[in-house]
Amino acid sequence: MGRRMEMPPECAHCGKADPQYGGYCRACVGHATWMHAIQHAWDPSQVRIDGYMYDIRAELPPIPSVPEPTGGKGFGGRRFIIRFHDGRVVETRNLWMIGIIPDEYREALPDNAVFENVPPGLEDRASAKRRRRPRTKKGG
Numbered sequence: 001m002g003r004r005m006e007m008p009p010e011c012a013h014c015g016k017a018d019p020q021y022g023g024y025c026r027a028c029v030g031h032a033t034w035m036h037a038i039q040h041a042w043d044p045s046q047v048r049i050d051g052y053m054y055d056i057r058a059e060l061p062p063i064p065s066v067p068e069p070t071g072g073k074g075f076g077g078r079r080f081i082i083r084f085h086d087g088r089v090v091e092t093r094n095l096w097m098i099g100i101i102p103d104e105y106r107e108a109l110p111d112n113a114v115f116e117n118v119p120p121g122l123e124d125r126a127s128a129k130r131r132r133r134p135r136t137k138k139g140g
């Protein structure tokens with residue numbers, strides 16, 4: 001008989017014992033999140049603008065008799081138009097910010113789109129003032 005599946009004894013990334021977050025320790029679970037994003041970088045709903053990652057989620061069908069919940073949609077249901085580098089233009093009212101892409105994953109997750117519009121009042125949150133670090137380029 002083989003051994004039965006059980007939680008790994010150590011973090012899959014750093015080796016710390018007794019990981020609590022699906023095989024990763026607390027410090028490394030973010031790494032797992034970004035690795036997952038890299039594996040799904042082709043996903044047409046994955047948006048990367050100015051080093052930030054967003055997720056276009058399904059539009060919730062409007063129910064005429066019920067006012068739209070403001071908490072259930074990204075950015076309160078504001079309308080964004082996103083122009084992807086591949087030519088797609090997507091309009092969404094359910095855009096969620098995942099977060100800033102850490103530098104170490106930036107190369108694997110380059111920008112793939114720009115905002116065609118940013119709703120008034122969301123300029124700061126949506127396309128944040130980015131602390132640009134000088135990019136060092138290796139020759140070539």
Ligand SMILES: [Zn+2]
Nearest residue numbers: 011014025028
């Ligand atoms: Zn770890």
